[in-house]
Amino acid sequence: MAPARRCSTRGRVELRAGRPRSPLLTASFDLRPEAESVLSFCLQPSRDTGHLRSMRHGLILFCATLLLLSGSVRATSLTLYVATNGNDHWSGRLEEPARDGKDGPLASLPAALAKTRAARQDSAKTSDDISILLRGGTYSLAQPVVLAPGDSGSDANHPFTIATFPNENPVLSGGRRISGWKKVEGKSGLWQTTIPEVRDGKWYFRQLFTNDQRKQRARAPNAGYFQAVGDYLAENPVRFKYRDGDIKKAWVGTDAELIALHKWIDLRQFIRAVDETNRIATLSANIAQHVKEPDARYHVENASDALDSPGEWYLDRKTGVLSYQSEADEDLNNAEVIAPFIQSALLKAEGNFEAGKRVQHVVLRGLAFAHTDWTLPAKGYLDTQAAVHVRGDILLEGAEDCRIEGCTFAHLGGYALELGKGSQRCQVVANEIYDIAAGGIRVGETTRRQDPFEKNFGQVIADNHLHQLGRVFAPAVGVIIFQSGQNHVVHNHIHDLYYTAISVGWNWGYQETPCRENIIEFNHLHDVGQGVLSDMGGIYTLGIQKGTILRNNLIHDVNSYSYGGWGLYTDEGSTDILMENNVVYRCKSAGFHQHYGRDNVLRNNIFAFGKEHQLMRTREEEHNSFIFTNNIVYFDSGDLLGSNWKNEHYRMDYNLYFDARPDASADLMKFAGASLADWRQRGHDVRSIIADPLLVDPKNADFRLKPDSPALRLGFKPVDLSEVGVRKKFRKQVRDTD
Structure with a gap:
């Protein structure tokens, strides 16, 4: 016994x-x-x-x-x-x-x-x-689930938990299943159904999912873009000259939406007038002068006569008729077709700011969130940067010590998750975020709060897999930190998006902000931009950020449409930021670019295979821009230094540079047009060398150093990439095979 x-x-x-x-x-x-x-x-x-x-x-x-x-x-x-x-x-x-x-x-x-x-x-x-x-199963929500302070757990050891039953897969859905489909006679592959709530003005949607796949609204052109002729003729409202046949007068006053791309932003507006004689279109709102782009690319969505390709759909607001052009062998009566009904956050945690009470110690574990939409304003939408006006579909405001782990966010109409006003010390761990209309995770607000209860700080974003972002709002960011400090963004894998992977800061200039002491490390960031927008970074920063560190990140394949595909990008006012032990390669414009800033430090990084330049510096100011030491710069195309290096307000030394082109030599390498000897006369790179760093296999992205690398003698310390991205124990959970 x-x-x-x-x-x-x-x-x-x-x-x-x-x-x-x-x-x-x-x-x-x-x-x-x-x-x-x-x-x-x-x-x-x-x-x-x-x-x-x-x-x-x-x-x-x-x-x-x-x-x-x-x-x-x-x-x-x-x-x-x-x-x-x-x-x-x-x-x-x-x-x-x-x-x-x-x-x-x-x-x-x-x-x-x-x-x-x-x-x-x-x-x-x-x-x-x-x-x-x-x-397990799908739970359709008619309205957002709201958690209040009274729903808080007792303490960290006794949380209030909403979780999945072991080994099952529940989905909290803001959508409704669409049924009643009928084939349209004489129209090959065309199906239609009537939705009374749409016809009665009670429902409208801009996304549709069939068998768990996002479908394209009727689009013209079917691929690529139209282009405006020259610059815009007016800014408020927008007027532009179009090419013959691109814009149709029949689209005026309908729900057809024109989506244009400009530098780092997009606009989504309605067509209000068309002058067919002069080929001039008038849109429903304005655009700012500084983001205008000549020959701007655009396309049109939800035009009835653009429904001409398999997988496209069109919704008629007046009749409530939803039309869908099926793909091969697709039977909609045997398909799961879902349209989002909830136009806001699917789940909210709302602290009581007047009473000074937070939502505390709540755990969301193993849940799936899906099917929300975003309401387009009557005059349309104009982004300023990062799809900032699009909020999170899981929204925590006034939340403290809450945890979201092992969840899935998919097919959502905004940002997936937002840790907003007054949220402090929350954790977002081991989640998968994919097929999102906007971006992945928002932290903080654009507003600088003075009340301690309203401040945002101390979030942990760890071991998450974010991909297929910006599917509606291209300028959206993977993880963006606004006016918030002391956050830790670590071991995330972010890829397949059209703008910046991680953005830190929201202040253009040298004013003090609460955005400081943010640690961004061990993240794998790649396939950023993909030639859609311009002026982006693998990691992008703004403003004074004392104590912020960007380290041990792997960043590659950042490709812009025109200018500005950078790996590390310190934009306006970036100050007191340390960038170390990062490996950055295959970026279109440069591995590193500083627009303007002060006293930033770059040390022990590897920058490789920049296509146009390797390092860039734009605005010259009367203070130290940055210190660049103990770095390896390895390239086989473009030049070493791009843009402005005329004044001497930067310090560079103990670096190793190498041009791997067969016809390159140390004597031919130019430093902003100067030889190394002349460059040293100006006080830069006095102890730096031009030599092969003896990387193991740089062409195949193996940037380890061989034992006899001359970089080691300069003081370079090998960068260990084995733990970059989602850690092994979480990879299966977040479906990350990288």
Whole structure:
């Protein structure tokens, strides 16, 4: 017989009904020494039969009853279950429906929240550990789920948890399934259905998903872009000259949307007038002078006559008719077609700013969030940078010490997640974020808050896999930090987006901001830009950021449309930023660019294979721009230094430079037009060398140094990339095979 379990003076007991994994109540208790022997007997593993087993069970029930009646007992755990076959009139304390059909799990998350709130109101049932577990399936939400301060957990060890049932996959969806499809006679592959809510003005959507795939709104042209002729003729409203046949007068006054790309922003507006004689189109709003771009690219969406390619769809607001051009062998009556209904955040945590109360110690674990939309203003949309006006679909404001882990964010209409006003010390760990209309994660606000309760700081963004971003709003960012400090962005894998991967800061100039002491490290960032927009970085910074560090990041394949595809990009006012141990390669414009800034430090980085330049410096100012030491610069195209290096307000030394082209030599290398000797006369790179750094296999992105590398003698320390990106223990969870 196995040894009897010893019972400590503190203990727990669970009363269960139905399935053994479904506790109705967990209690904690204090035992007197004389009671320990009785309970120890009750808890012994036993093969008893008959009378002895009955006696043991009777004692267990007797002890449990005494414990529950004792004043020293307090309820500490409440678990509720939600299932697609549940009922909101049931208790929610069973994992699955009881055999008699009288009890079982709840049917919705809002009902489960209502029950937890009721339990909290009953002081006799107040719980330290409250959990809601969702079983597999899709849960359609008619309105956002809102968490308030009263939903907070007790402390870090006793959080309020909303999570997936073990090994199942629940989806919280803001969409509705579209049915009633019929083939249109005489139109090969065309299907239609009528949606009364759209016809009645109660619903409109700009995204559609078929069998878990995003579908393209009817688009002209089907691929690529139209181009305006020259510059815009007017800015407010926008007027431009178009090429013959590109714009149709029939689109005026309809829901057809014109989407134009300009430098680092986009605009999405309606066509208000067309002058066919002079080929001039007038749009619904304005554009700022500094982002205008000659011969701007644009396309048109949701025009009825543009519905001409498989996988495209068109929604007629007036009739409510949704038309879809099917792909090969696609039967919509056997397909899952979902359109987003919720036009705002799917889930919100809202602190009470007036009362000074936060939402605290809430954990969201293993959930999937999908199918939201974003409402286009009546005059359209004009971005200023980073799709800043598009909010998060999971929105935390006034949240503290909350954690989002192991979740999936997909097919969403805004940014996936926002840690906004007043959110502090939250953690976002091991999530997958993909197929998002805008960007991945927003941290902080554009506003600089003075009230300590309203400030944002201390977030951890770790081991997340973000990809397929900017699917509607191209300027969106993978992870963006606004007016927020002391954040840690670490071990993320961000790729396949059209603008910057990580952006830190929101101040153009030298004013003091709360954006400081942000640590950006061990991130893998690649396939950024993809030739869609301009003026971007793998990592982009703005403003004074004392204590901010960018280190041990792997950045590659940053490609802009025209200018500005940079790896590390310190933009306007970037100050006091340390950049070290980064490996940056295959960036269109340069591995590093500083627009203007002060006292930044770049040390022990590798910059390789810049296509046009390797390093760039734009605005010259009367203070030290940066210190550039102990770096390796390795290239086989373009020049070493681009833009402005005329004044001497920068310091460069102990670097290794190498031009790997067959016809290159140390004598031919130019430093902003000067030879190395002349460059040294100006006080730069006095102890730097031009030599092969003996990288293991740079053409195949192996930037390790061979033992006899001359860079080591200069003081360069090898950069270990083995832990870059999502760590191995999380990769399967976030579907990252990199």
